[in-house]
Amino acid sequence: MADVEFTRDGNIARVHLNRPQGLNAITGEMDDLLFKAWTEINNDPEIWCAIVSAEGEKAFCIGADVSEGPERKVRMALAGGLTGIGGPLVALRKPLIAAVQGFCVGGGLELAMCADIIVSADTAQFGLPETRHGIIGECGVVHRAIRQLPHHIAMAMILTGERIDAATAAQYGLVNEVVPYQALADTTMKWAGKITKCAPRANYAAKAAALGRLGYPLEVALMSRFEEIEQYAESDDVRERNAASAEGRKPVWTGR
Incomplete structure (x- = not known):
């Protein structure tokens, strides 16, 4: 099976990261598949709404796969934008829901923040670990965090690398709903159903x-x-x- 699965359920598109053994870190190949998925969603009039989700309870996504080395081909085509590694900005015109569980950090948090609605399992942990690991570039994730979270909460996450849990993320308005992990898929589909009832x-x-x-x-x-x-x-x-x-x-x- 592909590390990024693209499927359709009526008018709802599903983009599913399927690399749980690597905590769904995004490889260059996965990035190309993501770019193709967002492009198809934008261009297909039969797709009214999209869901991005991930396999495995441990992690939604931990960002780019750094094991591929500094020459890795990763644009991080993350639905609403990029981490700044290069490549075209992708603006998804259709509504996007992120279903998040486990670790949602770095570029994975950017992917979630590109969504219009975030449904979170109670197992989720959100974080920006870049500076803790001595990494910083033209990071889209910091620009999104400072816009989507209260100023001092975002800056604390950026400057310490510490994570916040799902309940705290909900308190600060980062996520729309927190549910048990077992209810994540069904709850996300309920949100998609609400969207597809609209014109x-x-x-x-x-x-x-x-x-x-x-x-x-x-x-x-x-x-x-x-x-x-x-x-x-x-x-x-x-x-x-x-x-x-x-x-x-x-x-x-x-x-x-």
């Missing part, structure tokens, strides 16, 4: 608008126009929304 192209447009002006003042965001919203206004789903409303029924979305 898919409305979700894409909402995500584009919310994230596209995240670093701007509110006044700029309010005055902005978004191509995705304008495209959605001309979509089949808008016509279906109007027809369903007129006919007193639930809409049947197509994502087109």
Whole structure:
């Protein structure tokens, strides 16, 4: 079996790291497979939502596989961005859910933070161990951490390398829900079900608008126009929304 498995369940794509013997550390080959998966998810109109998960209870992902040496070919194509090792920035347009368990550290934490929703097993440990091991580069993970966690919590993680547990991550708003490990897969699918009940192209447009002006003042965001919203206004789903409303029924979305 591949170290990254890409499967479909209706309108939901699954990207599954399957290298538990290496704590799901990402090799160059896995990185290429991830890049292909995100690209296919972006381009396939039948995919409305994606889940990234990992095999084994010990770890979601511990980042890049450093055993491949300094010449390793790892872009870390982590859905919403990179660790800065090189390669193109990948912005996933579809909603992404991360199902996290065990160690979620370094580039693995970046992968989780690229998701729109994080479901965490109660076994999860989140951390930024780079400086503890004398490693630092153009790390995307530190930029995400300082934006997604309270300032002093993020800086403490960055500067000490110490981890926080799932309950603490939930307290600081890093994760949406904490469940027993045995319930992780089912809970994640429930979240995916909530997402796919919505008009898919409305979700894409909402995500584009919310994230596209995240670093701007509110006044700029309010005055902005978004191509995705304008495209959605001309979509089949808008016509279906109007027809369903007129006919007193639930809409049947197509994502087109």
